[in-house]
Amino acid sequence: MDVLNLAVAAAPSFIASSVEFVEALTIVLAVGTTRGWRGSLAGTALAALTLAVIVTVLGVALVTYVDRHVLQLVVGVLLLLFGLRWLRKAILRYAGVVALHDEELIYRREVAELRAQGLRKKEWDWVGTVIAYKAVLLEGLEVAFIVIAFGAAGVAAMNAAIWGAIAAGVLVTGIGVALKHPLTRVPENTMKFGVGAMLTSFGVFWTAEGLGIEWPGDALSLFAILGVILVVSWVSVRMLAAMLPSGARVEARNV
């Protein structure tokens, strides 16, 4: 596997995982600052262990034992569904139809809820542990899915995708520990837009490959697919902006 294919697996995995780690970090910080760090870090460590088992068992088993075309098709379709969901939400946010994702607001809401639950200082904080575990596990499941999807090309791609995700985790955690505050300055909405477009592009690419269709230029065609998806996304944002009065926002579940 050449450098281009490895970069194609590692870079999107890094960016997509960063977004998920930022969201998990917000909850872990909220638990840590309101209820103490022992429960928060224990929950995080347990969730990381659970995820490592999931990625190792599923990921390695998939790329080692499942037929390449079948794996590409299954991963491609899942990636297409996953990517379209992200892209749709990102376009609706950019067009002003639904509210932008606000990490500061989520952090404050979480802190208020955790404080309201009270704390017994002499006992192990199971509430904090479970909340941190659930947050890291659920956001981490998305990371696991991303890693498995981007690493579907084979063992080398899987390793590249895993290292991309690990690098994102180390970077986000490092900055979070240094700042002790949610990463509100990370352009999360823009990153989500980019990730949605990338996931959809990979979904189209792998699905077609899984159906036995060859792309001209192989992995290089991913850039052309991404370009088309980005143009369509921009057209969609303009279309929605023209359809709705400016400043009008509705609940995401209503669209």
Added chain:
Amino acid sequence: MSDLLRAIWENAYGLLVDDGSLAIGALAAVAITWLFASIAAESAERLGGALLLVLVCALVIANLYAAGRNARRRIS
């Protein structure tokens, strides 16, 4: 424990399906591409990827147009 398992299942399902019509549309696009790839002549088979891309793009625009109409109806 059952709460956690339910949360994991809901999260896993929610990862893939947010809007049912978009998910069904994506699966239909894959099925059409598969049909095309199975019946097309070998020389035209390479167009299958482009067909899937066009179908996905059309699906995105159609779904968001419907979402925009829904949102406009709720606002007015």
